[in-house]
Amino acid sequence: MSRTFSLILAILLLYATFVSAVQNVKVQGADFVNSVTSNRLQIIGVAYQPGGSAGFQEGSGIDPLSNGTLCLRDAALMQQLGVNTIRIYNLDPKINHDLCVSIFNAVGIYMLIDVNSPLPNQSLDPGNLEGSYSSDYLNHIFSVVEAFKGYPNTLGFFGGNENMNTVGTGGTVPPYLRAVTRDLKNYIAKNSPRTIPVGYSAADVAEILTDSWAYLSCNINGQANDPSRSDFFGLNSYTWCGPTSPTANYQASGYDTLLSTFGDTSIPVFFSEYGCNKVEPRVFDEVPVLYGNMTSFMSGGLVYEYYEETSNNFGLVSFYSNDTAQLLIDYDNLQKQFNTLNIKALQSMNSSATSIQSPKCSTSLISSSGFNNSFNLPSIPSGAQTLIDHGISNPNQGKLVTVTDTAVTLPVYSSGGTLLKNLAIKPLPNDESNTPGGTSTSSGASPSTSKKGAAGRIEVSLGGAVGTAFIMGYFFL
Numbered sequence: 001m002s003r004t005f006s007l008i009l010a011i012l013l014l015y016a017t018f019v020s021a022v023q024n025v026k027v028q029g030a031d032f033v034n035s036v037t038s039n040r041l042q043i044i045g046v047a048y049q050p051g052g053s054a055g056f057q058e059g060s061g062i063d064p065l066s067n068g069t070l071c072l073r074d075a076a077l078m079q080q081l082g083v084n085t086i087r088i089y090n091l092d093p094k095i096n097h098d099l100c101v102s103i104f105n106a107v108g109i110y111m112l113i114d115v116n117s118p119l120p121n122q123s124l125d126p127g128n129l130e131g132s133y134s135s136d137y138l139n140h141i142f143s144v145v146e147a148f149k150g151y152p153n154t155l156g157f158f159g160g161n162e163n164m165n166t167v168g169t170g171g172t173v174p175p176y177l178r179a180v181t182r183d184l185k186n187y188i189a190k191n192s193p194r195t196i197p198v199g200y201s202a203a204d205v206a207e208i209l210t211d212s213w214a215y216l217s218c219n220i221n222g223q224a225n226d227p228s229r230s231d232f233f234g235l236n237s238y239t240w241c242g243p244t245s246p247t248a249n250y251q252a253s254g255y256d257t258l259l260s261t262f263g264d265t266s267i268p269v270f271f272s273e274y275g276c277n278k279v280e281p282r283v284f285d286e287v288p289v290l291y292g293n294m295t296s297f298m299s300g301g302l303v304y305e306y307y308e309e310t311s312n313n314f315g316l317v318s319f320y321s322n323d324t325a326q327l328l329i330d331y332d333n334l335q336k337q338f339n340t341l342n343i344k345a346l347q348s349m350n351s352s353a354t355s356i357q358s359p360k361c362s363t364s365l366i367s368s369s370g371f372n373n374s375f376n377l378p379s380i381p382s383g384a385q386t387l388i389d390h391g392i393s394n395p396n397q398g399k400l401v402t403v404t405d406t407a408v409t410l411p412v413y414s415s416g417g418t419l420l421k422n423l424a425i426k427p428l429p430n431d432e433s434n435t436p437g438g439t440s441t442s443s444g445a446s447p448s449t450s451k452k453g454a455a456g457r458i459e460v461s462l463g464g465a466v467g468t469a470f471i472m473g474y475f476f477l
Contacts, residue, residue: 027267072405077325082339146396323411
């Protein structure tokens with residue numbers, strides 16, 4: 001056997017052990033922590049909902065993680081941006097997500113999954129809480145767990161999103177949110193090979209924000225492992241609005257008040273959405289603050305949003321009817337901010353945060369008179385306990401597959417209109433999540449002098465087959 005062949009064989013055998021790019025993440029006190037390396041995970045993320053609300057059509061075989069060709073392109077651009085987490089809002093648990101999830105896993109990107117959808121019987125209805133909290137509803141959210149529990153890059157599940165968005169809903173919804181969290185966590189404990197965190201994404205309603213967090217993060221009766229307690233708390237916040245805005249600093253944006261609200265949090269708190277666009281283009285000058293002096297009590301955030309939906313001006317990337325894509329100035333500006341972050345410092349453990357214990361639930365935790373202060377939760381709906389004990393019928397259980405094609409075949413243009421060449425994902429070894437500053441757009445994807453053709457902007461279509469270029473088996477050079 002030649003020395004060269006032996007070296008090649010050794011390299012192949014080495015890479016053959018790299019089954020997944022990320023390790024499971026656990027909640028430890030107020031931090032997300034890598035279960036193997038013990039590094040702290042600060043969420044550096046984006047909201048990912050291709051096609052907007054139209055991108056989810058039950059029964060169509062289409063959702064944000066159904067098209068491997070699009071996921072490959074987006075993963076390559078997100079890897080260059082420095083993203084380590086995406087949030088996906090509406091997913092069909094019946095269809096196959098293996099290729100898309102495997103692509104994001106390969107580049108070290110975690111997923112936060114919303115279990116609800118806007119369809120009937122697939123979310124809590126604040127106007128009909130008792131009726132919507134049903135066995136059919138639980139069967140749906142459990143099916144989402146089944147579809148994503150097998151992926152190592154599933155960071156967590158959102159059990160609710162902005163269910164409390166008025167003072168009035170703060171008086172009625174909280175016990176049902178804790179009941180849904182309880183049912184999800186009990187299902188995961190019985191039917192998943194690992195613990196997966198479950199949390200809530202809150203609306204930024206000042207009158208009830210502190211009470212929402214306090215209500216969801218305490219332990220009923222002082223139970224050490226109360227399943228109804230949220231494992232994390234996300235906040236959808238758009239108060240910091242750019243350098244020429246009157247709210248473009250730590251005090252005026254209200255970021256300073258978050259310290260007084262969450263400074264003693266016993267669970268991870270992060271921005272589940274941020275990125276005000278009242279001043280355009282966005283320069284994201286809140287990023288150094290979020291990942292600077294706020295890391296003592298915040299676990300990062302998710303920029304809203306990756307895809308530019310029709311005329312909403314929140315996107316980082318635009319898409320056209322001829323399947324081309326173009327980076328926006330917001331993408332460039334966000335990448336510059338991410339590239340300034342001190343990743344080693346962000347990964348350092350905060351011993352005081354990881355050792356904080358949750359308080360016992362009591363009426364004294366609730367400060368406003370109209371907010372619900374009862375911790376008597378609704379009983380699980382009839383028949384639903386059987387689902388928890390034995391699992392749902394015929395679940396679609398996702399699993400990692402290997403990715404052999406790494407090169408992006410769809411045309412992507414820079415914000416200046418030049419074609420990016422050699423755009424590709426770069427699979428990472430075990431234990432690694434993606435980090436900013438590794439490969440910039442200019443070096444990782446070479447610009448070409450070709451210009452994009454004229455094309456009207458529309459919501460991208462997610463139809464079509466995944467493509468024959470993707471087969472099982474990791475690809476390494």
